[in-house]
Amino acid sequence: MQIFDGIISDRGSKYAVSGGPCGSPDEAKAFIKTLCRKKKFLKATHNSWAVLLADDGPIKNDDGESGAGMVIVRMLEREGVKNHIVVVTRWYGGKHLGGDRFRHVQTAVxxxxDTAL
Incomplete structure (x- = not known):
């Protein structure tokens, strides 16, 4: 598991991105569970994630950040990255970001x- 914390800050919201190998839906759930054992990530507003499974196709979870999982899926598809989960974590800062939140998800992914793979 690789974690890059504090990569984006905008209007009080803070972002981190993490990821690692993942070959099944069960492994994805285990990855999120392990990530959330870190108190900081457990208290995050959103842990949006996606993975392209070689055998089953994409699975994703927006975790309340509507559309974020699909943004991650599209980027993984474009890069041809399979069997690797990417999680974008957001701590809400009190101000709505509107469409900028999608730009921040893209920047985090x-x-x-660019850094981990």
């Missing part, structure tokens, strides 16, 4: 793909 790009940071992960």
């Amino acid at each position: 790009r940071h992960y793909l």
